[in-house]
Amino acid sequence: MIPKTFRTKATWVTAFALFSLFFGAGNLILPPQLGFKSGDLWGLVTLGFCASAVLIPLLGILAHARLQGTIFDFGKKVSPAFSLGYSLVVYAISISLPSPRTASVTHEMAIAPFFETPPLLTSILYFALVFVFVMNRSKILDIVGKLLTPAILLILIAIIGVITFSFEYQFPDTAFGNPFTNSILEGYQTFDAIGAVVVGGVIIVSININQKQASYAEKKALIGSAGWLAGLGLFLIYTGLILSGALVHNAFEDDISRTGLLSGMATLSLGSIGNLFLSILVALACFTTAVGIVTGTSDFIRSRFHNSQKAYLITAITGCLLGVVMGQFDVSYIIAVALPALMIIYPNTIVLILLNVLPEKYASPKVFKAVVWTTIVCSIPDFLASIGSPLAPKGVILEWIPLQQYSLGWVLPALVVFLIVNAIGFWGESKINEE
Template sequence: MSVTTTTATDHKPDNNSATKLSGKHRMITAFTFFSMFFGAGNLIFPPLMAAQAQSATIPAALGFIVSAVGLPVLGVLAVASAGGFEHLASHVSPRFAAVLAFVIIMAIGPCFAIPRTATTSYEMALTPFIGENNRLALFLYSLVFFVIAFLLSLHPEKLTKSLGRIMGPLLIILIAVMFITCVFVPHAPLGAPNSEYAHGALLKGFINGYQTMDLLASLYFGIVISANINQFGVTEPKANHREVRIAGGEAGVLLVVVYAVLSFIGAISGSIRSVNGAQDTGATVLTNLTTSAFGTAGTTFVGLVFIVACFNVCTGVLSTCASYFEEHFPTVAGHAVGYKQWSAIVAIFSFIVSNAGLSAIITVSLPVLGALYPIAIVLVLLYMAERPFSSKFPRVYLWSVVLVAVFTVFDCLVRLLAVFGIELTTVSNFLASLPLYSEQLTWLIPAAAGIAIGIVDGILRRGRKTDAGRDQ
């Protein structure tokens, strides 16, 4: 593996290795991490949620922050402690770890997340001025978008120079301008929450946090962050892992502050002009506010914010995916394929998918995310409870994850078939009748059952080993 994709575990301690980052380098690394996380979804979901929640914005925002910040930070901590996502997932089985790792990389990379960065920024920055369904404009925009992202991704260990020092701080400045605008724009008092947030706003906000995909991304972003920390001189494995955890925590603090600000912005915008949750998006909420304050210039401003946010995430995820493919598929059909080649392949594939349009990408991605997110949550939470619980009953990994996967994958297939016009009415009605299905939390039942079975399985296995020892 080349220097650009080397993780901390690939280095041996040496006398020249630093034991920790300087304060300046920690700040830059945290901004880099933040920039990789914070993309289009992060920017549009909190304002839309708050515009609908209105007076219930605080509990809704708290729920969102738990799932959109708390879970990804736990993911960073778990993966850093385990020495990589596949080591973590190997608690279920090595083969399962390899399959799940590939599926997650494809989801957060060339199939959904990377193409979405181009299409979302296009629709926010250009569509208001040139109209919808302009295929040629989308083609040209996405082409330029991915060429620039590819060039920056060629040196992932140097992302701190572009994302950490320039793009991340610029994004925060742009959001701060919107916040200051909210403080001075006249608005009515916050209204009553709509029906979805009138009851259970905390839980609704928690589920909305899934849509950022940050938990899945956190399982691999540590690869790139570790490489950047290596460049700052912290190459000793334990010290490097510690700095990855610190960077994840500091990025989490930044995300909490920004989500709180965006929720405030959304609540104020919703009090100025109501939104339709079934038709409008968070982009509409932001545009309503900036247009009210600045007119057409406001629309241009929001488009700029989206381009910066989407470009940050695209570059970071492109680097992450290329690093993964270089490590796991160094040769294809007998030919060596390095980091640069994989980066180009991922960029080209993402470019092709992006031209399907934002609506098609989101429609297909939602069922897949609904399958992957619960599996990731169970894995991360079990590992965080490793010392007090999971290490004593290691079979809980297998049983809980497999049972959750069986349910979520089956549900995903049913939803995907519906997307393509194949309705399994009887099956869909059965799923809808299950507890917590409308809240998208039915997976908690197989998770709890798997943990219980895993505990019993572990006790029985220990009993058999004890009996075998006595017989000898």
């Protein structure tokens, strides 16, 4: 049993840490341009974006609170082999793409405007610091929660506050053909559903280290409360950034880039020191995300090698070296490389999160297997389309698969299979009970 005062403090520190670990490169550069293009439908776009960038990650944290394990536990009801394969793929993608992307964004927005240094130097120094934090992982919650997150929030609130109180609330027509689905898919680009599965394990380990006296129920309540607080914070910040982007629609050219828009918004709101504040924001947000990804990957590999500290060290070094290699490339290049992997792994991550949140009676091993494999099969067309394969479905096939034209063709098949398998299971149980 832990004292109430200490429990409240731990909840806020954990909530700050979760917010900061989620809030990385994509979370900064995506919402403003969404708002910029959303026009008078910025509210609908906010709901779509937050569905995939806030709600699903929040459910992922709640699933972690329930499981109190690692990423391996998310897929073990399908099979141990599947769970191991899924875990390895997620961590390989995480340390190869989203983690290096944080260094690339940091260079383009926080270093290049002020110093004429090569991106490779930025990448080397950046991941050297990441390595230091990863090797001092027991302090992650305190350092991230107490120092970095408040600084990020203050800078963001300043930008959003000035813009929302300075511009007239007049919006043009939306530039999106399908605002809600477009914003859902844009939320994919944050990698936050994957982040919830990855960094949630970091939080679990940190809590186990720092609060050994807490019971399972206390840890579950702490993680759940912190998750809701972090989710609320993300929702408010995303709403503010999207609204701000919509308000400045007349201040910039229509084809302005994501990073250019964010820089312009900082300059508009904070004047000559806007770029400096933005640089600090980008560096802090990106850095904490990279630390969370490399730490989570190292934790998982260590758990597969009987808690070997050597395995943790080797994985941390490997993750940082990959970050150095990939982090020197342009952000646009890393995003392009990441897209195919995103289209095949993200739907399965969403499904695993949802199934792990549901009560046991609705998420049996049979349900897990049927729904997950259905999702994998129905995600293949989106994957093929993302790599420009001639085998990608076109014309009549696209019309035959519901929501396929929105790259969401897996949703209805997975839902139907979920309902059918549960119905068959309940029918079988009723027959047995009658006998």
